[in-house]
Amino acid sequence: MEKLISFIIPSRYLENVRSFLDNIEQTISDPSQVEVLIKLDDDLPESRPFIEAEVNKRPFDIKYIITPRLEGIFSVWLPVEQLFFMSSGHFIQILSDEPRFKTKHWDLILQKYKKFFPDDVFRLRLSSMKIANYATHYECTFRPDSFPIYTRKWLELTEGAGNCWGSDAYQQCVAFHFALGPGSYFNFYREGGHCRDVVVHEIEMDGLEFGVGVSPEDQVVRHKRNLKEWNRLTSHQMQEHFSYLARRMYCYMWAYTNQIKEFKLITKEHRRTISIVDREGKELLEVSYAVQRLVVYSQNLLRKVLTLPRIKASLMFRKLILWASK
Numbered sequence: 635m636e637k638l639i640s641f642i643i644p645s646r647y648l649e650n651v652r653s654f655l656d657n658i659e660q661t662i663s664d665p666s667q668v669e670v671l672i673k674l675d676d677d678l679p680e681s682r683p684f685i686e687a688e689v690n691k692r693p694f695d696i697k698y699i700i701t702p703r704l705e706g707i708f709s710v711w712l713p714v715e716q717l718f719f720m721s722s723g724h725f726i727q728i729l730s731d732e733p734r735f736k737t738k739h740w741d742l743i744l745q746k747y748k749k750f751f752p753d754d755v756f757r758l759r760l761s762s763m764k765i766a767n768y769a770t771h772y773e774c775t776f777r778p779d780s781f782p783i784y785t786r787k788w789l790e791l792t793e794g795a796g797n798c799w800g801s802d803a804y805q806q807c808v809a810f811h812f813a814l815g816p817g818s819y820f821n822f823y824r825e826g827g828h829c830r831d832v833v834v835h836e837i838e839m840d841g842l843e844f845g846v847g848v849s850p851e852d853q854v855v856r857h858k859r860n861l862k863e864w865n866r867l868t869s870h871q872m873q874e875h876f877s878y879l880a881r882r883m884y885c886y887m888w889a890y891t892n893q894i895k896e897f898k899l900i901t902k903e904h905r906r907t908i909s910i911v912d913r914e915g916k917e918l919l920e921v922s923y924a925v926q927r928l929v930v931y932s933q934n935l936l937r938k939v940l941t942l943p944r945i946k947a948s949l950m951f952r953k954l955i956l957w958a959s960k
Contacts, residue, residue: 637695638667638741638748639783640723642795643731644710646675646703648684650731655692663739665693671721672696673713675703697721708799708859715794724748725758727783728801732841740837744783747832753890755791755883756830757805758783761842764833768810771873771930772937775864778806779831780842788830791886792879798863804876807867811880816921818877819929826884826921868937870930874906878923881908888919 641658645651651672662668670692674681681700689696697720701713714728725744737743750756759765761780768774780802789795796804811818815827866872882899889897889910896913906924909917 635722637669637721637723638664638745639669639725639727640721641668641670642673642714642717642721642726642728643670644673644713644717645731646678646706647731648674648678648680651684652688654729654731654734655688655696657734658694659692661735661738661740662694663742667741667745669695669697669721669723671717672698673710673717674698674700676700677703707856710799711795711797711801714801715797718789718794721786724786725783726786726789727781728795729781730841732843733781733839734841736838736840737836743834743836747834750832751830753887754785754787755887756785756832757788757809758832758834760834760837760839768806770933770937771807771810771876772864772868772933774806774810775800775803775867776860778802781839782831783834787886788883791883793882798867800863803863803867807873807876808879808883811873811877811925812883814877814880816881816884818923818925820926828884828887830883865934868930868934870925870927873930874923874925877925878906878908881921881923884921885910885919892918894918 643651643654651674655670658668658670659665672685674685685696685698685700689698697717699713699716699720701716704712718726725747744758747758759779759782761782763777763779766777766779778800782802782805784805792805792808795801796808798804809829809831813824813827813829815821815824817825821827878901885899885908894910894912897918898911900909900911900917901907902909902920905922907920907922909921910919911917
């Protein structure tokens, strides 16, 4: 049975999980429309009895996995992917254990957004960054929309939430290339580019800020890992990967618009293209997901040169806070 929404939450803080479940129970109109999928760490012996008790007493479905912690937050994408494939929601929201709904009966509002676009390729933005625009691919990494609500079709076409501990940054990069359209940076008129980010004002949440209450030591570690991950996400290899995922969405939408019921998306890596092939094997459309190397390399080089002093100053400031807190 399809649920209205699936919440995916990796956590090791059981009281935060309990508080989130309380919030869902207190604010929802129809509990049968919701499921919560939770990842807990196996180094906490109290995890299993806690979650089993919650499963038995809550009016909505709870699914869970208890797995090794590995690198903690930096490897959180692994259980998130696993939980996504266990989910059944029409909408998917990937959260930390801190956000809470402020709007009562938010599920009745969310229900109105089903099929907002008939092809079901879109996402809903609720955070303080919900009206932000992005001029460069680098912006997507450090100021993405926090915890958007995706349609299942969006995440299926992007092959899951992504191999990044910040799925919001990963998917923001996909949305950026989706807006560029086929031809990437050389598509000057943005032909075939799409913006499917829907701003939602009626549903309010708090706790959408990232890393609240993190210790000074962890802040330094996270900042260093952030810089490393941002460099990876802005590399040409990853930018072309995001373009590939965006072109999958483009092709699906083209097939939907042209009322093609049965088709396959075929990737030709040697040509860096995606094709729509009908059930008779006829190729109906081929689009390139190639990204111009010179544009990405030059933007990355300029950004690193101009932001290096700021990065060094930020690290020094965080280390100073760490020293002062001891």
